Amino acid sequence: MPSVSTPELARRAPTVTPPPAQPAPATPTAAPATVPRLATDALTAWYGASTGVRDVTLACRENTVTALIGPSGCGKSTLLRSLNRMHELVPGTRISGRVLLDGYDIYEAGINPVQVRRRIGMVFQRPTPFPTMSIAENVAAGLAVGHPVARGERQAIIEHALRRAALWDEVKDRLNDSPLELSGGQQQRLCVARTVAPEPEVILLDEPTASLDPAGTAHIEELVQELKREFTVVIVTHNLQQAARVSDVTAFFYLGELVEVGPTSRMFTAPTKPQTEAYITGRFG
Amino acid sequence: MTDLAATALEPEAGPRPTAEERWRALRTVSRGDVIYRSVLTVLALLLPLMLLLIALELVANAWPALAKFGAGFLVHSVWDPVQGQFGALPLIFGTLYSSLVALAIAVPLALGCAIFLTEFAPRWLRNPVGTLIELLAAVPSVIYGLWGIFVLIPLLRDHVWHTARHVLGWLPIFSGVFYGPSVLAAGVILSIMILPYIAAVSREVLLAVPPSQREAGLALGGTRWETVWRVVLPYGRAGIIGAVILGLGRALGETMAVTMVIGNRHEVSASLLQPGYTIAAAIANEFSEAVSDVHLSALFLAGAVLFLITVVVNALARVLVWRVARGSAVGSTAV
Amino acid sequence: MHGRLARKLLGSTMTGVTYGAAALAILPLAVILAMLLFKGAGSIDWDFFTKAAVPLGEKGGGFSHAIVGTLIIVGLACLVGVPIGVATGIFLAEFGGGRVGFGIRFVADVLNGVPSIVIGIFAWTWLVKPMGRFSALAGGVALGMILVPILARTTEEMVRLVPNSLREAALALGYPRWRTSLVVVVRTAAAGILTGCLVAVARVAGETAPLLFTALGNQFFSTRLNGPMAALPLQVYTYALGPYDEWHRQAWAGALVLIVLVLALSLFARAVVRAKRQHA
Numbered sequence: 001m002p003s004v005s006t007p008e009l010a011r012r013a014p015t016v017t018p019p020p021a022q023p024a025p026a027t028p029t030a031a032p033a034t035v036p037r038l039a040t041d042a043l044t045a046w047y048g049a050s051t052g053v054r055d056v057t058l059a060c061r062e063n064t065v066t067a068l069i070g071p072s073g074c075g076k077s078t079l080l081r082s083l084n085r086m087h088e089l090v091p092g093t094r095i096s097g098r099v100l101l102d103g104y105d106i107y108e109a110g111i112n113p114v115q116v117r118r119r120i121g122m123v124f125q126r127p128t129p130f131p132t133m134s135i136a137e138n139v140a141a142g143l144a145v146g147h148p149v150a151r152g153e154r155q156a157i158i159e160h161a162l163r164r165a166a167l168w169d170e171v172k173d174r175l176n177d178s179p180l181e182l183s184g185g186q187q188q189r190l191c192v193a194r195t196v197a198p199e200p201e202v203i204l205l206d207e208p209t210a211s212l213d214p215a216g217t218a219h220i221e222e223l224v225q226e227l228k229r230e231f232t233v234v235i236v237t238h239n240l241q242q243a244a245r246v247s248d249v250t251a252f253f254y255l256g257e258l259v260e261v262g263p264t265s266r267m268f269t270a271p272t273k274p275q276t277e278a279y280i281t282g283r284f285g
Numbered sequence: 286m287t288d289l290a291a292t293a294l295e296p297e298a299g300p301r302p303t304a305e306e307r308w309r310a311l312r313t314v315s316r317g318d319v320i321y322r323s324v325l326t327v328l329a330l331l332l333p334l335m336l337l338l339i340a341l342e343l344v345a346n347a348w349p350a351l352a353k354f355g356a357g358f359l360v361h362s363v364w365d366p367v368q369g370q371f372g373a374l375p376l377i378f379g380t381l382y383s384s385l386v387a388l389a390i391a392v393p394l395a396l397g398c399a400i401f402l403t404e405f406a407p408r409w410l411r412n413p414v415g416t417l418i419e420l421l422a423a424v425p426s427v428i429y430g431l432w433g434i435f436v437l438i439p440l441l442r443d444h445v446w447h448t449a450r451h452v453l454g455w456l457p458i459f460s461g462v463f464y465g466p467s468v469l470a471a472g473v474i475l476s477i478m479i480l481p482y483i484a485a486v487s488r489e490v491l492l493a494v495p496p497s498q499r500e501a502g503l504a505l506g507g508t509r510w511e512t513v514w515r516v517v518l519p520y521g522r523a524g525i526i527g528a529v530i531l532g533l534g535r536a537l538g539e540t541m542a543v544t545m546v547i548g549n550r551h552e553v554s555a556s557l558l559q560p561g562y563t564i565a566a567a568i569a570n571e572f573s574e575a576v577s578d579v580h581l582s583a584l585f586l587a588g589a590v591l592f593l594i595t596v597v598v599n600a601l602a603r604v605l606v607w608r609v610a611r612g613s614a615v616g617s618t619a620v
Numbered sequence: 621m622h623g624r625l626a627r628k629l630l631g632s633t634m635t636g637v638t639y640g641a642a643a644l645a646i647l648p649l650a651v652i653l654a655m656l657l658f659k660g661a662g663s664i665d666w667d668f669f670t671k672a673a674v675p676l677g678e679k680g681g682g683f684s685h686a687i688v689g690t691l692i693i694v695g696l697a698c699l700v701g702v703p704i705g706v707a708t709g710i711f712l713a714e715f716g717g718g719r720v721g722f723g724i725r726f727v728a729d730v731l732n733g734v735p736s737i738v739i740g741i742f743a744w745t746w747l748v749k750p751m752g753r754f755s756a757l758a759g760g761v762a763l764g765m766i767l768v769p770i771l772a773r774t775t776e777e778m779v780r781l782v783p784n785s786l787r788e789a790a791l792a793l794g795y796p797r798w799r800t801s802l803v804v805v806v807r808t809a810a811a812g813i814l815t816g817c818l819v820a821v822a823r824v825a826g827e828t829a830p831l832l833f834t835a836l837g838n839q840f841f842s843t844r845l846n847g848p849m850a851a852l853p854l855q856v857y858t859y860a861l862g863p864y865d866e867w868h869r870q871a872w873a874g875a876l877v878l879i880v881l882v883l884a885l886s887l888f889a890r891a892v893v894r895a896k897r898q899h900a
Contacts, residue, residue, distance in 0.1 A: 035304075086792060102304035106311065115311040118794030128789040132807045142793040144803075194793070321798030325711040326720075328704050332769060333727045339734070339742045346745060397641025405635050406642070416890060417646045423886040424652065425826025427853045428875045431860045432652050435659075435868070477648045484645065510631035531733075538735025540829040541857060565737050565829070572741065572833050585741065592738050599733030603726065 035103040037062040037232040038083065038120075038202050043097035045075075045082045047090070052078030055097070056258045058251055060202075065224055065233040067247035067264065069240065071284065074253040076236045080204050083234065084120040085113035101201070118146055120202040121195035125210045127187035129179035129194075136175040138190055142198035157197055164230075165193035166223055185216025192223060196231070203227060205235040209242065221246050240280060244268050252276045340592070347586035350579060358586060364551040366576040371583035375551045377590065379468065379561035383543065384536035386472025386557065391480045392529055398480070399487035404513050415488070422481040430545030433474045438465040438546060441473070446558070460556045466548030469557040474546055475536045483532040486606060490524030491517060527605025534598040538591065540565040564591040653879070660876030663869050668877075672841040673855075679866055683874050685841040686855035689756070692843060693835055693851055694825050696760025701767025701824075702817055708768065709775020709813070714801050716776070725776075731769040739765050740830035748834055756849035759835030763824045770823070774816030778809045815889040822885035826878060828853040852878050 036059040043056045053075030060066045068076040081087040082095055085106065098105040106116045121142075129138050139158045143149050149157065158175070162168040167189040171182070179190055188208060195203060205224070209217040224246045227233055237243050243250055244264060251261040252275075260273045271277045278284060302310075350358065354371060361372025402415050442465045453459050494517050502512030518525065548560020549570055564587045575581040667682045674681035708728070712721055743762035748754055782805045790800040806813070828851075831837070836848040837858060843849075852874055859871035 084792065086788065089788075089791060102308065104304065104308035106308075111308075111311045112314060114315050114791075114794055114796045115313060116794075117792055119307075119311075122792040124785060124789060124792070126785060128783075128785045130786065130789070130804055130808070132810070141790075145794050145796070145799065191789070198793070315796035315798075317798040318796050321801065322715060325707055325715065328707040329711040329724050329772075331704055332708055332724055332731065332772065335765060335768070336727050336731055338746075339738065342742055342745050343738070394641045394645055397638045398645050401638035401642045405638050412894070414642055414646070416887075417649060418642070419890070420883065420886065421645070421649050423822065423826075423882055424649070425828070425853055425878060425882060427826070427828045427857050427860075428652065428656070428879055431856060431871060431875050432655060434860060436651075436655055480645055508627055508631035510634045511627065514634075534733045538733070538737070540735065540737045541853075545857075545860065565735055568737055568741065569829060569832055572744075573836070588738055588741055591735060595733055595735060595738075596730055599730050600726075602733075603729045 034061075036060055036100075037102065038234070039100045039103075040079075040083070041098040041100060043079070043082060043095060043099060045078050045087055045095045046093060047078075048092045051075075051256055052087075053082070053253070053258075054256045058258060058261060060232055060234055060249070062232050063228050063230075064248040065228045065235060065246055066249045066251060067243035068234065068236045068251050068253060069238075069243050069279075070253035070259075071279065072238075073255075075256040076253045077206055078256075079253070080122075080206055080234060080236050083202070083204055084122055085116050086122065088113065114145075118142075118198060119200050120204060121198070121200035122204040122206065123188070123191050123195050123208050125207045127184060127191050127211070129182075129187050129190055131178070131180055133179070134176045135171050135179050135182075135190060138179050139193045139197050141194055146198045161193040161197035164196055164223075164226065165189045166219060166226070167193055183216070185212050185219055188212060188216065188220060189223065192220070192227075196227070200231065202232045202234065205233065207236055207238060210238065217242075240268075240282075252279060254279070343585060343589040343592055347582060347589045350582035350586040353579065354583075354586075358583070359590070362551070362553055366571075366580045369577065369579050371579070371586075373564070373583070373587050373590070375553045375562050376564045376567050376587055378553045379547070380537055380563040380565070380591070380594075382561065383468050383471040383475060383547065383563060384533055386468065387475035387479055387536045388529065388533060390473065390476035391483055391532060394476075395480045395483035395528075395532070396487055396525070398484040399491055400513055400518075402484075402488050403491040404509065404517075418481050418484050420481075421477060422485075424478075426478070426539060426541035427545075429474050429478060429542040433470060433542060433546040437473065438470050441465070441467075441470060457555055458557050461554070461559050463558040464548075464560075466546055466560050467558050468547060468554075468561040471543045471547040471561070471563075472557070474542045475539055478539060478542065479532040479535045482535055483528045486528035486531055487521075487525050490521040490528060490606070493524070494520045523605050523608050527602045527608075530598055530602035530605065534595050534602060537598065538565055538595050539563075540569050544569050564588065656872065656876045656879055659869075660872035660874075663873035664876065668870075668873055673839045673850075676864070681870075683852065683855060683870065683877070685838065686850040686852045686874065687877070688841070688843065689835070689838070689850040689854075690825060690852040692845070693756050693759045693763060693831070693849060694821060696757060696845070697763035697767055697824055698817075698821060700761055700764030701771060701820075704764075705768040705771025705820075706775045706813060706817070708772040709777075710779055710801070710806060712772060712776040713779035714805070725773075728769040728772045732773070735829070736766055736827055737829035737832070740833055743830065744833040751846070753846065754834060754836035754848040755846045756835050757845045759831045759849065759851070760845075762830040762834045763827060766824050766827065766830065767820050770820040771817060774820065775809075775813050778812030778816060779805060781812065782808045811892065815892045818885050818889040822882045822889070825885075826853055826882050828857050852881075 039059040040056050044054050045052045056079055068079060070076050078087060083099055087093055087095065095107065099107055101116075101119065130141060133141065136158050139161050140154060143154065143157065159168060162171065167186060170186060179187060182190060209220050212220065221242060224233060224235060228248075235247065247264045249261065250264045250267040252259045252267065252271075254275050260267065260271060260276045267276065268280060271280060350371065354361075358371065358373050359377060360374055361370075362374045363370045363372045364375065365371075398418055402411055406414060442463055446463050450459070450463075498516055498520055499512055502516035503509070507515065543563050544566035547562065547566060549562055549566060550560040551562055552559065554561065568584050568588055571580070572584055575584060667680065669682060669687065670684050671680070671682035672685035708724065712725055715721060716725060740762055743758050743765065747758035747761055751758070786804055786808060787800055790804040791797075795804070831851050831854050835851055835854070837854040838848045838850040856871045856874040856878065859867035859874070862868070
């Protein structure tokens, strides 16, 4: 792979615009020795005999957006699903290594994965509102399994979640209607509201805009920027421009390995590994 | 954010739980899963239990007759409750004979319907015609019997046979005086009743044949019919045989319509125009008024034989159909 | 091209043959429905629904005892059969991947093929003989036993139709498996499960053989669960075989009522199921 200087790279990849300088995060960072909100330590995830993702060590600090990028089959979704213990729902899977929430391993023996998923939420590629529940009931669906909530609080939590998902104004008059009447983008924002209502600490997004039109995509991307103020966000995306737009940290995966990780601005202008550069300039994937 | 969460969800004031405490809280166990699965499993196991109990109860009640008559039960023809002699050959013969007649009529028709619905029918016609054919299965047996007594039998006897006997009367299977109640009448009614099952399962089997097979046949220059006959049907052969066997299983066990039109006579005759009897019809007629314990036991033994035959036939049909339709609920419900 | 023309002709002929087969298959349905209407409609009046049978061969009377009897016996059958059948279906869909599930599924299919008269004599040995009397209860249980394997398979099919993405969404919210299954999956499949029940109920409502030695039938109006009870198909059977024209007339009327009930339930359920399948 011939070496390429930075200006040369910038010329060759005109479609990838470096993100604007990020404003300082709302909460001041603590002393440098803070434990990251979510981290992995030599995480390997198997499907039967083959590995989906191998020996991944990655840290996600609080109130940041981390993007996982890479070509199809590189393991980014497998990694994401390992973070909230959804990977193990498929028969024949297992993991080795650790996933640390506030420094504590969520895979330790005796930890209940159901409880883990109440602190780490997930939004999927296709919107999945529960069809037999109303919009309000959908938003409140996660509350039923968490701490008991007083009756008066419930309505307030629903409204708060819908506001954070930028959906309140559009549905406030039809909270009891079926979610199937909403557009795809609105349904996806409903799923985001449903995920944030029980106040998890981390939100995982698995290609959340893959099935949406550009307007819907733009809405979700704005949401992600808002969400990072209160949550820690990890997003898997196929769309390089999206990763460049919304994330603070980008991790590039290839063939099940974490090739390179770093601040998004650097990753897209001066990646150190040749594979990263090749992917970002569109030479494959 | 976490402060907001803490005050919104945990009304008690106090220090926020530490990271370690919150992690320990992840150890709480969900017991509901175990209860849920256990309850469902227990209820589901009632099905095999039911099958077992039926089999055991039949054998237990049939035992006296089995001990007394042995294998002779299956080959002797004399059924005399007064004398205590019970030979079930006419019952077994009639069951098989009437079912065979039914298959002979129903299979070509049902296959024709299935091919019609999957290959030749215009799209708008498929659902209505398919529904009408399926509705045949929804008609209760006793209504078929009622229609059989008052409409079909007079029709067969007074009109169809009246003219056909000049042509066919010399054949041994049409010998004897035709009074009406007969194996033929039972076979015709049975064929109407089993047609929807064979047609529905065959249709699903044909639908499961990959379109690439049809395309290959047409690409080789075949007409649509040739493709069906030489490519599609052979591909679905196992499933279609399974459908036919399924129909046979239904015919073997039909009770009400058969007993209303077959004549209910313990006699083995090659002629379709003569009355006959089936195991199910005999049980229906004689069970409540069984003359003696032996009589009742003989009926149970006949029932056990019927049970065994239908279980084997249905199991065979399922295996064949599953191979093509891969374990879906094809044909297993009330169509 | 003699060969090609002959092949084309054969193809057209066989196409016509299949059209004929379909027509021939539907013909009996049309004829039977027509006969039921022709012979039965005239006898359906207010008395038919409100009066019970009168002494042998006399004119008048109705089928009220049989209609009410069917409602009671089928109601009992649902009480017994629906919970067990639906629960088994949910089990098969949610936990039925392994060998236990395979075995139960196989047993259900086998039981679906057991003649209903065999179920009837089984119920006789278990409920009539020990109790020493024929009863509506025994009839209800017999019909319930027929319901269970049917409902197990239809329920399984409906629950399987629920997309896996809904399960995942619920699990990702921190729902334990039981809650995911009940509150999300089964609730979503509920409409389909209900229509499956309707089709099965329509089928058992028309069954006669299992009632012959359990509920036995009754010429008098009765709602006693532990005694013999009339049922619509039973009454049609008895009257059809009887020697009186008056009985035959009422048998046609009873058959018409029965077929209307059964077909209405079946058609309604089929329409809903088909719509759901296209939606999924």
